[in-house]
Amino acid sequence: MRSVRARAAIGATLVVAVALVAAGLAVLAVLRTNLIDQADLQAEVAAREVAGQLALDTRYEDLDLDDEEDHPVQVTDEEGRVVFVSKGLQAVSGTRSPGVSPVPSAPAATPSPGDDDDDDDGGDSARPARGEVSSDDPDFSDGTATVGGRQADYRFAAVEATTPAGLTLTVHAGAPLAAEQEAVDTVRGAMLTGLPLLLAVVAAVTWLVTRRALRPVEGIRRELAAITASEDLARRVPEPGSRDEIAALARTTNETLTVLEASVERQRRFVADASHELRSPIASLRTQLEVADAHPELLDLPGAVADTVRLQVLAADLLLLARLDAGEKPGAARLEAGALVREEVSQRTGDRIPVAVEAAEGASYEVNGSRGQLARVIGNLLDNAQRHAESLVAVRVAADGSGVRVEVRDDGAGVPEEERERIFERFVRLDDARSRDDGGAGLGLAIARDVAARHGGTLTVHRAPEGGAAFRLWLPGAV
Template sequence: MRSVRARAALGATVVVAIALAVAGLAVLLVLRANLTDQAGLQAEVAAREVAGQLALGVPYNRLEMGDEEDHPVQVTDEDGGVVAVSKDLEAISGTGTDRVTPAPSPAAATEDGDDDDDDDGTDSPDPARSEVSTDDPDFTNGTATVDGDRADYRFASVEATNAAGLTLTVHAGAPLAAEQQAVGSVRGAMLTGLPVVLLVVAGVTWLVTRRALRPVEGIRREMAAITASEDLSRRVPEPGSHDEIARLARTTNETLTALEASVERQRRFVADASHELRSPIASLRTQLEVGAAHPELLDVTGAVADTVRLQALAADLLLLARLDAGERPGTALLELGALVREEVSQRTGDRIPVTVSVAEEAAGLEVTGSRAQLARVVGNLLDNAERHARGAVAVAVRAEGGGVAVEVTDDGDGVPEEERERIFERFVRLDEARSRDEGGAGLGLALARDVAVRHGGRLTVTDAGERGARFVLWLPGAR
């Protein structure tokens, strides 16, 4: 069953069926218990009426047993012998004995007044000894046949002591026909209505699920169209509701926007890289071709410079490709102040000397990352400062916000506020008229920010007072 609608409808139907079955069974059990208790109460009342007559000394053959059809009565003595039964009682079960024919007993003769106990010296009956038991009666279920009609009854058993001290047990029944009829009617109604209810539940669930999933189908179709057309500018329809499906559509569109930006960035990167690589390769080829034809005209210095530039550009492109592929930074512990001093000490060909200052609180502070990548960031920031400075470049290392900040400042023209984010884009050079040899390919700052972000830090640019630019690299301290 691959359809979500079908699974939802089936699941809802099964759950409702189980719930209705459990609820219906509980209702039937409670109804049966209540009606059985009512029948038991009626049987107890009938039994106590007969027991009261026995306690008052009413002879067995003169007992008034009410409606014998509704309340069949059987009276037994201590030995289980039957001493009295209601009229027309032909058979009985569930009372302890199935006999319905009274047997003669001495007590019956005494109560009828046929013998005189004073003549043989026996004790005369003592009315004070007669009583009806106040204990809760015993209840049983059984059957009785009255005047040819057999039915189920609820029997109550009540004990009574007559004036002669004989303990008798009165078994009186109340019919269970009303209970059986009511339970049967309710059960029949439930069995008839249950399929109808389940069909309604299944149909409603199917329709509601279909309506709820209709936007999902629209999203799927649009995504399939986008995949087929490769047009990432298209967007899936967003329903007007504020439910999970609407949030799914918005998230899908946000993902498409990010994917479109990523693909566009990749295309632009490939195009710009091809453009940047074309110039040094063409220049190097020209020089080599000229040198091959006229060895005396070979510009070895220029060829070496083009080769170095091509090598640096290839290294930058390779590092950016690794970063885009999700390469994780290293886990080495690095003292950023020492790293900055080492990088500055190796820059012997700078046109402007670089001054370095490391705050006391920053000395010894370590960060976690790749030494080569962080060294490249510091080098790129110094290259940018050397390229734009008029006469001063300074590097300061200090502790800041639970990490280490490296501040590179120059006294050049600075960066316009509206361009301070754009300069971190790849292949961006603010001075487009500047020659490529002097200005580079526009990858240094983009690479520096990517490395900083992947190390959990940030790279920003602000004004350096009245003149120049201040680049601040912040990295979190090692834990």
């Protein structure tokens, strides 16, 4: 099932159905229990009333029975023989004995001493003899009884009574279960009738609410489909005015589109700038080769070599940027930053200004990363300093919090504060009048910052004490 609305409606309906069925069964169980408890009480009262009369030695034929149809009575002796049944009782089950006819051998009740005449001396009349009724909780059982030709279900209570003559009798009195059954059937019928209607209402409401809630999602989907078809990343999906998850989804989608648009624009600009930067040395090299072909004596071999080197460096820079953009992870080798700086400086024999290295002797500044990429960062920073310095280029390595700081300073003109972020963009050169040969392609600082970020560090520019620029590379310490 592909529709979220349908799945939500079915899921909600099933949950409500299970809850209602469980609640309905619980209600029916409680109702049945309460009604049976009431029937037990009625049966117990009827049984104890008869047992009380037997304890007073009342003869069977003189027993006063209330509503014999609703409360049928059966009395048995110690041996389970039926000695008395209420009027109209034609059949019974669920009691001690299924019999409904008193046995002929059943002992009759003895005359009550209370029936004797008063004493001749005119004293008080003699008190009647008394038996006793068991105070234990009665035994209850389910059964049926046929009274006046009609059979029904009853709840029977069994109470023991002892006559003054010492005979133990068991009185079974019943209470009808018709009211209980009718009430349970009525409630069950109401539930069976109302449950489907209620579930239909739940399903319809869930469908409508889900449809209304997902309406903005459909708008977002349509707009995204239109953006995909038109490839116009400047468009944005509609953001609902609510503050729910769908509104958050729309905002996140628009933020993603903004980042994607910027990334695509950056890639387009990168390709255009790379093409422009490659065009100059290629055109120059082609011109020199064509001139050399026609006039070998005019070949500018140093210029051709310089253009070839420039092409090689530019190609290497573009390849490294492509790898960084692809998410290439740096190595995790353990490096000593001071030794890496000294090694890089020692290989720069053609610098016009000697580089001063400031690092405490014997101190260890270990970091994790790629030796080649970090050496490239330091080299790019030194190249930049050499282009702008007047008479000083210095590198300082020191501990900085939980990491290591490598600072490259010069005494040149510095970087204006408003341009300190722009210089890290690709193909950006602040001095437009500077020749490409002197100023480079504008990729060195962009590569340096990207490599620093890939290593979990930062690269920023500040004003040096000497008045020029101070580039600060911070890298986390080795772990």
